[in-house]
Amino acid sequence: MTTHDYLAALFSLEGRTAVVTGGSSGIGRAIAEALAQAGARTVLVARGAERLDDVAAGLRERGCAVETVVADLSTRDGIHAAAEGIAAAAGSPTSSSTARASTCVRTWARSTRRSGTSP
DSSP states (O other): OOHHHHHHHHHOOTTOEEEEETTTSHHHHHHHHHHHHTTOEEEEEESOHHHHHHHHHHHHHTTOOEEEEEOOTTSHHHHHHHHHHHHHHHOOOOHHHHHHHHHHHHHHHHHHHHHTOOO
16 A cells, blocks of 8 residues: 555545635635545635635546535624525535534624624
């Protein structure tokens, strides 16, 4: 077994789904590219449809499974719309991942209320 094959087997994300917010540029794009190339079905979430489509097209050319969701995560309504879009693109999550996502949204809501930036 080559080193490449060993590492691919050890760190493969085949059969997993990754959701990357801010996936159309910068660090989010780099993370999305790494996850997709490691085999994860990757859902890119960002506000700009054109940039999302460009990133997704580049990844698809490399054989990656990629979906896009256009969403603005700065409001609760935007977060809920993103969740619906993600579920439509990648299917409903398992109960354990739903619990983790729900915890993240509740934590975000509490922190924005405390900081006075809640929508």
